[in-house]
Amino acid sequence: MIRRVHLIESGGRGGVFNHTVDVAAGLTDLGVDVVVHTADDCDAAPASVPLCRCVTWHRASPNRVVRQARTSARYLLRTLPHLRRVIGSQDVVHLQGMFALTPELISVARLRHAAVVTSPHNTFVRSNAPGGGRALRSALEDADRVLVYSDADRQRLVARGVGNVAQVPLVQWTPPADPALVERWRAALKPDGGTLALLPGQVRADKNPELFVQAVARLPGWRGAVVGEDLGPGRQVDALIDQIGAAVTTAYRYLDVAEFTALVAAADVVVAPYQIASQSGVVAVAARLGVPTAVAPCGGLGEAATAVARDTSAEAIRDAIVAAYELGAKPVDTADAASRFLHEYTVAQQGRTTGRTRTR
Known part of the structure; x- marks a missing residue:
């Protein structure tokens, strides 16, 4: 029997965090004792979700190397000892996302004899992710259960020999x-009342903003908008817009969940022309809000999108954007999502007890 579920999402912001708190809210509704371990400056979350703000990121530090060093030191000296104290042998530990110290997190859960479930969210490593390869290997090889969000990822991992x-x-x-x-977003992004195609979220080269x-x-x-935190290609995107005279507006800043939700709701089509992907939280949010989506034929994106x-x-x-607009949003049904997570946790815990669920 599961005593408590520890959902560990260290970042506290963005799609992985919002996914984690939604899982926690669903489990809470089922009567499961759950806690989300996350950043001390995390985004807003549902009132029903218990948050343990045990991670400090030192985001104000201007130097990336110093920031990462201070964050890692604090994690090793404060967060991991805290987790070791609160995790019990009848608990399930579910690690969300890829974090450089994933192997250490799993080691702490193992020391406490808890069942370990991992959701790396991506089955690949971006080139600028510090410790990403080490984290992904540990998430896939050291867990009792690996949970993915697309059939494409499931098939890819099975082909790689990941059994559970x-x-x-x-x-x-x-x-x-x-x-x-x-209305504020609509006024800013389509002042003439035209039709809006939106590329929202982190602005990264692998999301193909120039193709958009x-x-x-x-x-x-039509009008277009690229809105989100610029992680590199913003200058090139703006230069291209000027060069070809595209009716595209850009706004480069981080958006909290309230602003992001309103932004997506203001769009007529959300576009994900990515060059590499597993699945997309942006597409999932658009589906929740009834906004149609157009995606590139990449990873598992097409499984949830309106048009591919x-x-x-x-x-x-371009043709996929038009098709998505004409088709409208694809219905989404997540009514039994929490029950499915709970089932997988039970499988992991039972396998942990009998020693039969390790992925390798």
């Missing part, structure tokens, strides 16, 4: 969109 993998829904906590915030701009430029009467481009050319992305 299961697919679960990519739920996202999506609070009701504030009508005033939605080129696709929107081929849509007469035939290839990764600007013309194909």
Whole structure:
């Protein structure tokens, strides 16, 4: 029997955090004792979700190396000892996302004889992710159960020899969109009242923002927007917009969950023209809000999207945007999501007891 579920999501922001708190809220509704271990400056969460703010990121430090060193030291000296004290032998520890100290987190759970479940969210490692390869290997090889969010990922991991993998829904906590915030975004991004294609979330090269701009430029009467924290390509995106005269607005800053939800609700189509992906929290949020989505044929994106481009050319992305707009949002049903997570936790714990669930 499961005594408590510890959901460990160290970042405290963005899609992985919002997924984690939605899982926690669902489990709480089922009467499960659950706690989310996360950052001390985390985003807002549902009132029903118990948060343990045991991670400090030192985000104000201007130097990345210093920031990472201070964060890691604090994690090793404070967070891991805290987790060792609160985790029990009848508990399930579910690690969400990839974190450089994933192997150490799993070691703490093992010391406490808890069942370990991992959800790396991506089955690949981005080139700029410190310790990403080490974290992914540990998440896949050292867990009692690995949970993924697309059939494409499940098949990929099975082919790699990961035996204890299961697919679960990519739920996202999506609070009701504030009508005033939605109207503010609409006024800012489509002042003429036109049709809006949106590329929201972190602005990264692997999300193909320049391809998005080129696709929107081929849509007469449409407007486009690239909105989110710039992690590198913002200058090139703006230069391309100026060069080809695309009707695309950019806004580079981090958005909290209320602003992000309103932003997505303001769009007519959300676009994910990514070059590499497992699944997309952005697509999941759009589905929750009833906004159609157009995606590149990449990873598991097509499993949840309204329309999938035939290839990764600007013309194909343009055609997928139009098709998504005409089709409307795909219905989403996550009613039994919490029960499915609880089932997988039970499988992990039973296997841990009998020694039969390790992935290798």
